[in-house]
Amino acid sequence: QKEVEQNSGPLSVPEGAIASLNCTYSDRGSQSFFWYRQYSGKSPELIMSIYSNGDKEDGRFTAQLNKASQYVSLLIRDSQPSDSATYLCAVKSDSNYQLIWGAGTKLIIKP
Amino acid sequence: SQTIHQWPATLVQPVGSPLSLECTVEGTSNPNLYWYRQAAGRGLQLLFYSVGIGQISSEVPQNLSASRPQDRQFILSSKKLLLSDSGFYLCAWSVLGRGRLGSEAFFGQGTRLTVV
Numbered sequence: 001q002k003e004v005e006q007n008s009g010p011l012s013v014p015e016g017a018i019a020s021l022n023c024t025y026s027d028r029g030s031q032s033f034f035w036y037r038q039y040s041g042k043s044p045e046l047i048m049s050i051y052s053n054g055d056k057e058d059g060r061f062t063a064q065l066n067k068a069s070q071y072v073s074l075l076i077r078d079s080q081p082s083d084s085a086t087y088l089c090a091v092k093s094d095s096n097y098q099l100i101w102g103a104g105t106k107l108i109i110k111p
Numbered sequence: 112s113q114t115i116h117q118w119p120a121t122l123v124q125p126v127g128s129p130l131s132l133e134c135t136v137e138g139t140s141n142p143n144l145y146w147y148r149q150a151a152g153r154g155l156q157l158l159f160y161s162v163g164i165g166q167i168s169s170e171v172p173q174n175l176s177a178s179r180p181q182d183r184q185f186i187l188s189s190k191k192l193l194l195s196d197s198g199f200y201l202c203a204w205s206v207l208g209r210g211r212l213g214s215e216a217f218f219g220q221g222t223r224l225t226v227v
Contacts, residue, residue: 034215043201043218044155088154092214099205099216103154 002027004091006102015111019076023089023102026070030100032092033065033072037085038104044088048074079109113138117202117219124226130175130189132222134202137183142204144185145216146177149199161185197226 003026013019021035032051036044050056050063050072062075072091076083089102117134124130136142146158157170159177167177174193178186185202202219 032214041223043221046215046217049215090216098157098160099214101155101157 002091002093002100004089004100004102006087006089006105008103009106010108011105012108012110013079015079015081015109017079019079019083019107019109021074021076021087021089021105021107022071023073023091024071025089025091025100027091027093027100028067028070029093030067030070030091033063034090034092034099035061035063035072035074036088036090038088039085076107081109081111083107084109113204113217115202115204115217115219117222119222120220121223122225124192124224126194126226127191130187130192130196130224132187132200132202132224134185134187134219135183136185136204139183139204139206141182142206144179145203145205146175146185146187147201147203149201151198155201159187192226194226197224199223 005024035048037047038044048061048063050065053065053067056063060077064073084107086104086106088104090099092099114137143162145160147155148158149155159167159169161167161179164179164182174196175189200222203216205214205216
């Protein structure tokens with residue numbers, strides 16, 4: 001059974017601090033990794049994708065991938081109240097058409 | 112650019128009534144299409160996916176069915192709704208293929224279904 005694990009939270013971070021979200025996966029054949037943000041009552045929206053080991057930065061967001069340890073993380077710098085949402089990790093292996101989803105981490109940014 | 116339309120946004124249906132949710136994609140050809148359900152406070156549960164017209168794979172045996180009558184149209188149906196069918200239904204598309212990087216999924220606005 002291929003799995004993606006996330007801490008459900010909530011993770012509470014003060015405004016302006018760095019929020020760190022983590023995700024582990026079980027399938028070593030995984031090749032593509034995604035972070036989605038989902039506001040309450042809304043559909044998920046893609047914020048980051050990463051395919052190679054190391055860091056990938058996009059504005060205030062940095063995705064980190066470590067395939068040897070089978071984890072992927074998302075850092076949000078200078079956290080804003082508008083970053084408060086549930087963050088979903090999704091992983092795709094090279095053997096099928098599906099994304100495997102974590103249950104999400106609820107992030108709360110306190111002003 | 113690609114867009115995905117899903118409707119209706121909200122729906123309240125009595126137990127035992129039928130269901131039809133529709134999703135269409137614009138701006139791409141031969142997308143892979145997905146129906147997900149998300150219970151309150153939970154992750155995404157894949158219900159069906161389709162890699163082409165008339166090709167439907169079911170992930171979870173249940174009271175629902177899906178059809179893909181056209182390349183960019185995906186329909187979720189039920190003949191008789193159950194209370195347990197309540198949830199947030201999401202249609203998504205991607206252009207992924209086996210062994211290919213990328214292949215992120217893009218979501219419609221979702222349908223909030225309440226069965227009463």
